Amino acid sequence: SQQGEEDPQALSIQEGENATMNCSYKTSINNLQWYRQNSGRGLVHLILIRSNEREKHSGRLRVTLDTSKKSSSLLITASRAADTASYFCATDARYGNKLVFGAGTILRVKS
Amino acid sequence: GAVVSQHPSWVICKSGTSVKIECRSLDFQATTMFWYRQFPKQSLMLMATSNEGSKATYEQGVEKDKFLINHASLTLSTLTVTSAHPEDSSFYICSGWGLAPNEQFFGPGTRLTVL
Numbered sequence: 001s002q003q004g005e006e007d008p009q010a011l012s013i014q015e016g017e018n019a020t021m022n023c024s025y026k027t028s029i030n031n032l033q034w035y036r037q038n039s040g041r042g043l044v045h046l047i048l049i050r051s052n053e054r055e056k057h058s059g060r061l062r063v064t065l066d067t068s069k070k071s072s073s074l075l076i077t078a079s080r081a082a083d084t085a086s087y088f089c090a091t092d093a094r095y096g097n098k099l100v101f102g103a104g105t106i107l108r109v110k111s
Numbered sequence: 112g113a114v115v116s117q118h119p120s121w122v123i124c125k126s127g128t129s130v131k132i133e134c135r136s137l138d139f140q141a142t143t144m145f146w147y148r149q150f151p152k153q154s155l156m157l158m159a160t161s162n163e164g165s166k167a168t169y170e171q172g173v174e175k176d177k178f179l180i181n182h183a184s185l186t187l188s189t190l191t192v193t194s195a196h197p198e199d200s201s202f203y204i205c206s207g208w209g210l211a212p213n214e215q216f217f218g219p220g221t222r223l224t225v226l
Binding site for chain 2: 035040041042043045088097098099100101102103104106
């Protein structure tokens, strides 16, 4: 399969709660990126973490990367209704610029 | 970040017709452009990779004679869905990658509906 796996497939939380999404991948990588996609729209780049980094923050986002387990997590703190979207991780192979996307997590934040 | 545009943003066509989708990098030179397809509630699947001036490389299972890709310049790639059928209805997204910036930027997508 081209894709990695993400869990959960769907997540429903109340506004103000934290949301955690996980992503696993299969091959060695240069970088791992997280994207957001609102329904029927294009991708919005959220954050990139390099293979030699373990944790990265950007505003309310916190990304971790464990290359030994080939996994990453995205934490959104103090969620808002506007965070409702699908979230995808994407990895690029050690050589080349192709991105392989995870299956995605559908996040719904209820106000 | 750099901008990639797609045209049209949506298209409805009859079965058997061909549809062309344009992908343009507006403020950078895209040495490589990628075409993805996304079915409802699914993730993006890479269809093909095209480098400016050379033939596209298709992923396994993607028919190169059905999905014609042209990357004639550093700012324009086109995807032509030939003899489209209802099962080709999908969201098609392109992205461009260039040396400067060394990053991949995504277009807003084109929704194709084949009746």
